[in-house]
Amino acid sequence: MKMKPTIKDVAKLANVSISTVSRVMNAPETVVETKKLRVLDAIERLKYKPNALARGLIYKKTNTLGVVIPDIRNPYYADIIRGMEDASKMLGYNLIICNTDRDRARLFSYLNNFYEKQVDGILYTSDPVYPDYYKALQRLQMPVVLVSTHSMEYRLPSVKINDEQAAYDAVKYLIDSGHTSIGMIGFHLSDSIAGLPRYEGFARALREHDLDDSKDNVVFVNGWSYDTPDAAAQLIARFPSVTAVFTSSDELAIGLIAYLHEQGIRVPEQISVMGFDNIRWGNLSIPKLTTVAQPTYEIGFRSVMKLNAIIKEQDDSELREYLPHTIIERASAKILKSFSSP
Amino acid sequence: MKMKPTIKDVAKLANVSISTVSRVMNAPETVVETKKLRVLDAIERLKYKPNALARGLIYKKTNTLGVVIPDIRNPYYADIIRGMEDASKMLGYNLIICNTDRDRARLFSYLNNFYEKQVDGILYTSDPVYPDYYKALQRLQMPVVLVSTHSMEYRLPSVKINDEQAAYDAVKYLIDSGHTSIGMIGFHLSDSIAGLPRYEGFARALREHDLDDSKDNVVFVNGWSYDTPDAAAQLIARFPSVTAVFTSSDELAIGLIAYLHEQGIRVPEQISVMGFDNIRWGNLSIPKLTTVAQPTYEIGFRSVMKLNAIIKEQDDSELREYLPHTIIERASAKILKSFSSP
DNA sequence: TCCTCTTCTGAAAAGCTTTTCAAATCGTTC
DNA sequence: GAACGATTTGAAAAGCTTTTCAGAAGAGGA
Numbered sequence: 001m002k003m004k005p006t007i008k009d010v011a012k013l014a015n016v017s018i019s020t021v022s023r024v025m026n027a028p029e030t031v032v033e034t035k036k037l038r039v040l041d042a043i044e045r046l047k048y049k050p051n052a053l054a055r056g057l058i059y060k061k062t063n064t065l066g067v068v069i070p071d072i073r074n075p076y077y078a079d080i081i082r083g084m085e086d087a088s089k090m091l092g093y094n095l096i097i098c099n100t101d102r103d104r105a106r107l108f109s110y111l112n113n114f115y116e117k118q119v120d121g122i123l124y125t126s127d128p129v130y131p132d133y134y135k136a137l138q139r140l141q142m143p144v145v146l147v148s149t150h151s152m153e154y155r156l157p158s159v160k161i162n163d164e165q166a167a168y169d170a171v172k173y174l175i176d177s178g179h180t181s182i183g184m185i186g187f188h189l190s191d192s193i194a195g196l197p198r199y200e201g202f203a204r205a206l207r208e209h210d211l212d213d214s215k216d217n218v219v220f221v222n223g224w225s226y227d228t229p230d231a232a233a234q235l236i237a238r239f240p241s242v243t244a245v246f247t248s249s250d251e252l253a254i255g256l257i258a259y260l261h262e263q264g265i266r267v268p269e270q271i272s273v274m275g276f277d278n279i280r281w282g283n284l285s286i287p288k289l290t291t292v293a294q295p296t297y298e299i300g301f302r303s304v305m306k307l308n309a310i311i312k313e314q315d316d317s318e319l320r321e322y323l324p325h326t327i328i329e330r331a332s333a334k335i336l337k338s339f340s341s342p
Numbered sequence: 343m344k345m346k347p348t349i350k351d352v353a354k355l356a357n358v359s360i361s362t363v364s365r366v367m368n369a370p371e372t373v374v375e376t377k378k379l380r381v382l383d384a385i386e387r388l389k390y391k392p393n394a395l396a397r398g399l400i401y402k403k404t405n406t407l408g409v410v411i412p413d414i415r416n417p418y419y420a421d422i423i424r425g426m427e428d429a430s431k432m433l434g435y436n437l438i439i440c441n442t443d444r445d446r447a448r449l450f451s452y453l454n455n456f457y458e459k460q461v462d463g464i465l466y467t468s469d470p471v472y473p474d475y476y477k478a479l480q481r482l483q484m485p486v487v488l489v490s491t492h493s494m495e496y497r498l499p500s501v502k503i504n505d506e507q508a509a510y511d512a513v514k515y516l517i518d519s520g521h522t523s524i525g526m527i528g529f530h531l532s533d534s535i536a537g538l539p540r541y542e543g544f545a546r547a548l549r550e551h552d553l554d555d556s557k558d559n560v561v562f563v564n565g566w567s568y569d570t571p572d573a574a575a576q577l578i579a580r581f582p583s584v585t586a587v588f589t590s591s592d593e594l595a596i597g598l599i600a601y602l603h604e605q606g607i608r609v610p611e612q613i614s615v616m617g618f619d620n621i622r623w624g625n626l627s628i629p630k631l632t633t634v635a636q637p638t639y640e641i642g643f644r645s646v647m648k649l650n651a652i653i654k655e656q657d658d659s660e661l662r663e664y665l666p667h668t669i670i671e672r673a674s675a676k677i678l679k680s681f682s683s684p
Numbered sequence: 685t686c687c688t689c690t691t692c693t694g695a696a697a698a699g700c701t702t703t704t705c706a707a708a709t710c711g712t713t714c
Numbered sequence: 715g716a717a718c719g720a721t722t723t724g725a726a727a728a729g730c731t732t733t734t735c736a737g738a739a740g741a742g743g744a
């Protein structure tokens with residue numbers, strides 16, 4: 001394999017100095033027409049493209065962003081990444097994507113890696129920021145945006161939805177539909193993003209409508225795995241009169257529906273199910289999933305825009321941004337009575 | 343924001359030359375103990391990490407691979423990426439991931455980008471290699487592995503399953519289960535990967551078992567969108583006696599099941615459905631999807647291993663590798679009679 | 685003590701580009 | 715034709731690291 005042509009080769013072929021070649025590319029108006037044409041011709045003939053490493057060394061800028069994400073196989077993250085990618089393309093960045101599996105060591109290793117590769121900024125997705133993570137992030141001395149997570153302790157910019165309010169709205173939808181026995185399958189309260197706030201929204205909705213919000217009506221699962229059937233069984237056993245279940249993710253919802261189907265319990269006739277996230281597949285489930293939509297693509301897109309603004313030192317927006325959620329009415333939640341206007 | 347420490351700062355603090363610092367990091371046995379300790383201490387105190395740009399410039403190696411992929415939101419690709427990521431982590435690479443949306447201009451722009459950023463190799467996923475793509479790839483003078491696609495015209499290494507055989511096996515499964523009226527929803531024959539070979543496998547299976555393989559039993563969809571309902575309606579209209587449908591992707595299968603459910607046609611009692619790909623969600627559909635599993639994760643993993651071998655110039659394996667597929671028996675295909683042993 | 689042979693160490697070059705600065709060229713004007 | 719200013723050009727430095735090469739320091743023997 002022969003060597004890639006360098007600016008030197010172009011200079012030689014065009015019979016000018018390398019400075020002139022550089023100028024043709026970066027400030028063409030400063031070089032006289034005849035030489036410019038010679039240089040352009042040489043560039044074309046050699047198919048010369050400048051080496052981004054050398055450039056990065058000078059500009060101290062690589063036009064590359066680092067992304068840490070728990071697992072790209074999760075469609076929720078895949079959507080976010082897509083939004084990031086499109087914004088990056090628009091702004092001229094590339095994305096280095098790393099799966100952490102929520103593993104401390106793996107995360108730290110990737111952060112180091114980002115530092116060495118001189119990425120211009122970091123997108124930290126979806127995990128709570130623990131004190132030692134914060135310290136690691138600090139030490140990097142790099143712009144960071146938290147994506148689909150945030151931190152109240154630390155002054156870190158973030159982009160996400162308002163989870164508490166979204167959960168509240170979801171449960172309110174069920175209440176407005178006439179349900180009074182509402183259960184929940186959610187993530188552990190130690191999860192400060194998808195766990196606690198969604199439970200709090202759930203509980204607040206029940207409380208504000210004078211319904212039973214005892215913890216008996218809630219089952220918490222840890223992690224994001226497929227042990228939904230157990231959780232579902234537990235919930236039904238503890239709360240047999242339940243007519244509607246709010247779940248903290250569409251995966252949980254779909255798992256729940258599958259379980260209920262196996263048990264011969266019809267959805268939504270006997271039990272209504274409300275999901276959370278609005279992943280693509282909710283549209284193909286049977287019945288189609290009623291859910292609260294996170295604007296995943298926009299979260300990704302917006303977080304890159306924000307990170308870019310910070311890098312360019314022109315961030316004018318809120319430190320913590322909240323993007324709007326919406327309820328997607330499909331077929332998995334039954335309406336017992338029409339909504340009462342407030 | 344204060345400047346990142348450089349090797350120079352370390353040298354000054356440890357009161358040695360920069361060469362010595364470099365040696366401590368790259369050949370520690372050649373430097374005398376007392377200085378080594380001083381240097382190590384300085385590195386620790388300054389939290390110094392070498393600049394990968396400068397290193398890349400010297401070694402002509404960035405430990406970065408470029409990935410072009412149609413759309414990361416497609417769970418099939420997401421799985422592949424995950425396999426790539428894990429292999430990359432193991433081998434010390436990072437992945438720059440780019441969505442092409444199967445858009446020529448976007449693809450070319452990213453390839454240029456990879457060239458400028460001096461990636462060590464390219465993973466080209468899932469699209470057929472058209473002549474101009476090949477020319478572009480050639481010009482880059484970079485190692486490439488085709489992932490989940492291949493090329494018979496050009497001498498390019500690739501990793502994928504044997505699509506024709508996999509489709510054959512899937513249809514044979516239906517035949518062995520006792521079905522004789524078998525339809526297909528597939529991708530256009532112009533798609534030389536997911537289209538033509540799977541149709542050929544389908545047709546061969548029917549032919550070899552003396553069943554009707556006229557094209558009336560097949561509906562082709564273009565693209566990967568959600569116009570499955572139309573296709574499903576067409577198939578049923580043209581081929582009302584169908585008892586089993588082979589689809590070229592799980593998305594098509596799930597779309598088909600959703601359509602049949604809406605029409606009041608029971609799966610698998612009235613119509614059996616066989617998917618292709620074994621995406622995660624097939625496990626949660628109702629009924630659970632019978633499908634042929636592509637080893638997506640392994641395809642991703644293996645393609646990075648192969649690319650690495652090529653980069654290191656120690657590739658010993660086949661130019662075109664085919665990984666084994668398997669039939670996943672779940673509930674969407676009905677067994678009319680038990681298998682006859684051949 | 686001097687010489688030779690190792691072992692360590694530092695200066696400098698190389699890798700590729702951009703940018704600064706001074707020199708060279710050009711065109712005007714007197 | 716000379717002088718001036720404006721325009722254009724090339725040499726060299728800078729950005730950060732590794733590596734080569736020659737010189738310095740040390741050890742060992744005579």
